[in-house]
């Protein structure tokens with residue numbers, strides 16, 4: 467079954483039978499390793515993510531890599547052997563932090579956020595939302611010692627072709643996009659299935675009251691009450707919008 471079908475199935479199962487959801491799906495756990503935990507506090511402590519944590523569908527643990535440094539100044543960076551500008555994240559504290567977690571449980575993925583990783587997209591978010599335990603290592607400085615990538619990392623992710631000051635914002639984006647897909651995270655679980663990019667289509671335009679504002683009218687069809695016709699209109703609009711704005715999605 468492909469990821470999206472599995473996701474659908476999971477959501478459907480959740481809707482049809484709560485017992486199935488509670489017995490089959492464990493709570494998801496996300497561990498994030500960083501040298502700047504403060505950067506992750508606000509994005510992961512509000513709105514849907516906070517509610518998902520409160521409801522017990524996900525646990526998010528943030529770990530400060532400095533706590534694993536044996537250096538008396540909690541130093542976590544060092545010069546590159548190759549010379550040149552920029553510091554490198556040291557091997558020992560990162561390895562200690564990772565092994566502290568892997569000694570306690572098995573991880574489905576150990577992700578490293580880096581601009582030279584695989585481009586992140588909705589399909590990857592769908593796939594990750596089906597996992598039980600995920601660890602995300604946030605890159606910082608010029609990069610991390612390559613041996614960590616070689617020996618611990620199962621997936622390297624970039625959120626786009628630009629360079630951030632660190633991988634924390636990328637980790638927050640990945641966590642946000644994954645957690646909202648977990649059954650129970652959102653009040654209306656089916657709404658995740660109508661997001662842009664599910665089915666490789668952008669979302670159709672959306673409107674709320676008033677039906678007319680400054681002479682700008684909501685399309686008549688949406689006021690018709692004919693749900694079949696509205697659905698058809700939405701599908702057409704989604705297709706036209708995708709063709710106009712992101713034709714590359716239709717080629718996939």
Ligand code: ADE
Nearest residue numbers: 579580624625629630636
């Ligand atoms: N760290 C710095 N830039 C990044 C990017 N574009 N994606 C993921 N991690 C990063």
